[in-house]
Amino acid sequence: MGTTTSEEILPIGPKEELPEAIQEEVDNICEPEENVHVVVSTDMNLKGIFDENWFLATDKRLLVFTGNHYKRPELVHEMPIVDVTDVRLKNYIGNGVLEIETAEKAVEFLRYSRTAFNKSGIAEVPQAIDRLREQNGVKIEDRKGRDHEHERGHRRSSRCEKCGNIVPVWTETCPHCLEKGTLLVRLFSYLKPYWYIAVIAFVLSLATTGLGLVPTYITKFLTDRVFVPITPTSDARRLFLLNVFVLSIIGIHIFNTALGTVRTYMMRWLGNKIILDLRTSAYQYLQRLSLNFYNKKQTGRLMSRISNDTGRLQNFIVHGLQEFIMDIFLLVGMCIILFITNWRLAALTLIPIPTLVVGSVIFGKKMHLVYHKVWRRMAGISAILADTIPGVRVVKAFASEDREIDRFKRTNEELFKSNMHAAKLSTIYFPIMGFATFAGGIIIRWFGGRDIITGNMTLGELMLFMGYMMRFYAPIQGLTRLNHSLQMAASAAERVFEILDAQPEVDDKKDAIELPTIRGDIKFDNVVFSYDGEKNALDGVSFEIEAGQMVGLSGPSGAGKTTLINLIGRFYDVTEGSIFVDGYDVTDVKVRSLRNQISVVLQDPFLFHGSIADNISYSKPGASRAEVVAAAKAANAHDFIMEFPDGYDTMVGERGGGLSGGEKQRISIARAVLKNPRILILDEATSSVDTETESLIQSAIERLVEGRTTFAIAHRLSTLRKADKLIILEKGEIAEMGTHDELLTNDGLYKRLVDMQSQLSRMKAI
């Protein structure tokens, strides 16, 4: 009974708010007791002209209107629900059509852009109509597979789920929903452990800024008391004052420089310290996150977050923030002094400020655009270089050097043009800004000069104005850039915090136990796994492996082979079902203790920057030299290693530069041998090497496999012949399982694959 009520409450389909004008029309058409269940708006009419269109479904009929608040609505379609025999969404490129079929014909009912499709609930309309048809007594067969395929390569919606705005590429959190304030507050929470340093540095900032204004102020006294005394003074007195003033200027300068040095050092320490903390915790966190996080982001972007974004934050804390505080104090301080000295002249000095502010803002924007263009062109040149220099063999092979030179020349000329555009702008900008400052000087001289003549002002006061003027305009230009640097810092902070906020999907349970040394029995119990929650990569996989057995995994690409082995090492957690190792559910044990007993040899082995010995002992830090050499021997790697002049000390690059694919593979096998794992995983370990190397690797692997539970993925089925058990996957399910001979007699997918491969090798022989 409970279920029926909840079904009644469940809405039949998406329901947007309907404009009043259309509501009136609907009321005219529909019967009084008729309920509207579905309301969806789209952004184009059936002719493909951008226009508001509304689709409605009531208990009895389907309706389409054009129009909105401003335009009188018009009825486009009306169809009784009982007439409907089929509903289809036909998704094309750049648009799509909702098609309704009756017994006699198919009608294009509603057209929508991809934007409307992503924003509104059109995707749910067919199901909603089916529900209404059922209410009208029509029997509906299963909907699955009846909708047209989506456009190939169509990205999943890039809109924010909360506000519907487009989310930029580099982030997953929507900047529209972002609160800049909270971010900065959070950033400052990193200041907390060092708050006393921050306070001292802040006080020192105030002091140096204040003291920086004093010498100019002293010059005023110097002028009015010593150079051109206002009141008659004796020469001896003047000489004495001269000494006092000059000495105090020297003293203040030295003292201020010392303070400034201490302050700068403290601020730098602070900035670096915060970044040290932030960068380390971000990296720590990154290492803890599961593979899924890495799959979703591009590694390049993640690297940039650790190095560039944290650097940007440091820049903001050390420079941006500091300068901002100083600028404010400087401005306020000078304003106070100037207004006290001569408020009328001070007010006049402010006249060029609007020009300065507006100029900086406008030119700042313009310059940004122009430099953006320069940057684009520069990237264009880099793209050509990145294309043609590594691809130089192709260029030469097709004798297209001249064509490439031409292409480069054109792009380079465009860069020149935009560079000159930037040059033009900046040559205009600086004189204009200079003129504004110059105008300030003229105002002070002229109005100040008049005040001196009329005796309203002393020469010293004029000197004070002249002295401050030069320093007055500079901070204003700095402040106009504040918003920009604030924006930069906020977005950098956000990207770094995003890493810190991500929850590791594979995480030890609180009561996770240490996995003891295992024998290597493995059991999959109805395992379901999905990467995206939509499509199952593995769909109900069950099997049991005894310790020491070798299992061959095969099947078409995309069948779920790699997914299956990734689950054994718990790089992901299963969506449904469970995996047992020696009877322990892998989710109940500590991930580290599990992975310590598993070794993986991948198709494209990754070597870290370091020596060959370092790379082999990566799996067992602190391994003795004897162990390393023994492992290399077991992996058939020793001989080629000894041919390098530096032997085991040979440096290999990030991707193992200088080593061939087969050599890298054997080093990674040595790595696996050294670890002496209970479970061994070979993911296409021999697929990218020549036949001779393959036999070397194969014999190394056979040694390695002895007595361990082994999973081997291979396309070349001959390599799997020795396996105790073969699992053939297809579309995430086990298609066949058994020994080589059993499967051959079975005459299924495996037989087909074997036949195809022997045919292929015969073709190769010809």
Added chain:
Amino acid sequence: MAIAETYSIENELNILDPKKVRVHKDGFNKVKLSIKGEKEYPEVKPVMGFPLTNPDSFISFVEMKDGKKDKEIGIIEDIKKIDSKSRKVLKEELRKEYFMPRITKIIRMKEFHGVMKFNVETDKGEREFETRYKEDIRKLRGGCVVIRDADGNRYEIKDYRKLDQKSLSLIDTEL
């Protein structure tokens, strides 16, 4: 010595005789193809080979089976060579399946955190859209620009150099 029977890649092309090709639509919105004197196909899907650079050439017909694409039937090299009635049906269908409004004027372009927001006038009316990748704005030969927005819609500028001054200065920065 004469070279006997050189292999020619043109044999790979399955070109349909434009004089024999007829395209029409039935009441159920299905595109039908008949090749005179040879075969009738109850449902086909026409696909453009060069939708951006040469929409009128190399139209491929794919047979539809149970609402899914099956095998290619053949290609017509030039849409202009088929009879006018078929051409009209075909063009209309292609324009629907590859919807790409033509931008005639750029009113505003504004960047926010790496998302570029466009306000434009097109031949289908005014429109607002966003791009996320700089590669989404693609310059083709002859000044043609194709923009793909964040939702997967496409827009075309026939020749950006012929846009009005303001539009030109806006788009030029992104090319």
